[in-house]
Amino acid sequence: MATVSEQLRFHGIHPSRQRVAIGEYVLQTEEHPSAERVLEEARKQLPSVSQATVYNTLNLFVEKGLLKALQLEPGHTVFDPHVGPHHHFIDDDSGHIHDIPWTAVNVQGTEDLADFEIDEVQIIFRGRRKAPTSATEKRLD
Amino acid sequence: MATVSEQLRFHGIHPSRQRVAIGEYVLQTEEHPSAERVLEEARKQLPSVSQATVYNTLNLFVEKGLLKALQLEPGHTVFDPHVGPHHHFIDDDSGHIHDIPWTAVNVQGTEDLADFEIDEVQIIFRGRRKAPTSATEKRLD
DNA sequence: ATCGGTGCAAATTATTTGCATGAAT
DNA sequence: ATTCATGCAAATAATTTGCACCGAT
Numbered sequence: 001m002a003t004v005s006e007q008l009r010f011h012g013i014h015p016s017r018q019r020v021a022i023g024e025y026v027l028q029t030e031e032h033p034s035a036e037r038v039l040e041e042a043r044k045q046l047p048s049v050s051q052a053t054v055y056n057t058l059n060l061f062v063e064k065g066l067l068k069a070l071q072l073e074p075g076h077t078v079f080d081p082h083v084g085p086h087h088h089f090i091d092d093d094s095g096h097i098h099d100i101p102w103t104a105v106n107v108q109g110t111e112d113l114a115d116f117e118i119d120e121v122q123i124i125f126r127g128r129r130k131a132p133t134s135a136t137e138k139r140l141d
Numbered sequence: 142m143a144t145v146s147e148q149l150r151f152h153g154i155h156p157s158r159q160r161v162a163i164g165e166y167v168l169q170t171e172e173h174p175s176a177e178r179v180l181e182e183a184r185k186q187l188p189s190v191s192q193a194t195v196y197n198t199l200n201l202f203v204e205k206g207l208l209k210a211l212q213l214e215p216g217h218t219v220f221d222p223h224v225g226p227h228h229h230f231i232d233d234d235s236g237h238i239h240d241i242p243w244t245a246v247n248v249q250g251t252e253d254l255a256d257f258e259i260d261e262v263q264i265i266f267r268g269r270r271k272a273p274t275s276a277t278e279k280r281l282d
Numbered sequence: 283a284t285c286g287g288t289g290c291a292a293a294t295t296a297t298t299t300g301c302a303t304g305a306a307t
Numbered sequence: 308a309t310t311c312a313t314g315c316a317a318a319t320a321a322t323t324t325g326c327a328c329c330g331a332t
Contacts, residue, residue, distance in 0.1 A: 016314085050314070055296085056315090059298090069215045092260070104253050105254075106248070109247050110246060113241065116232075116239075116270055119233070119267050119269075123248065123262060126262075155287075155288085177320095190290095194288085
């Protein structure tokens, strides 16, 4: 996928200037930004863009499958362009959110939830990041 | 624990009329209510109570360990008096939230997250409830 | 009368709505 | 010129703050 414009068009979204400015940040970031943070970054490209447009665009991207909205902390919705299944680790010291690969963990026992048809499983780990000590360090930032 | 008043006092909270009215609902419900829903129920006991007091009281209860705040769906904080570790299943048809006992499932592979000190693990399952069919039916409402 | 605790009106923050403008035919 | 899409100001919803009041000393 070469450009953000192409990516938008491919998902049936007209690539207006505002959407491209927003997408160039939010579709490529690893930082799990809030709507407010997205506005701040989008304005570096297009200073006139409004917060309302940012919200509407983020909602559009979510609807079209380009983003996921995550509600991990009270009153603080964040967006994640990594739309495939994965989990999250929240560092309670720094507030940073790290993606945990889907394959890193395995949930046992779901067969006991026989009365439920499970469409999605999402694990939220909370804690703190230790000083990276060894070869176990992986790119989970 | 006999009365809500006693429960509040035990946790170092002065049992004012407002707090008791709020607590009598929110500390005993299984329905994972929003702040708005708590106001509605509290007003059945004490019609003059304000939404601000409900928010402040819910925050106080969370702080004192009587409630947990859960961010399960974007823009919708709910409260749960079941403060021990457990998981949640969200029925996307009805919107109902079911508690899943901590012991019902097991997460494998956390040893690979060696650089993180894990304080809390919380699994959110989403899907739909099937018609209860058999002896596997358990009280998970 | 003083002081810490309490409740709520008002303020703030987060998000959505509805309409004015612009692009496409 | 009509229609549909787009962006944003204004409206609404969610939550927090700060101060007036009350009860205990």
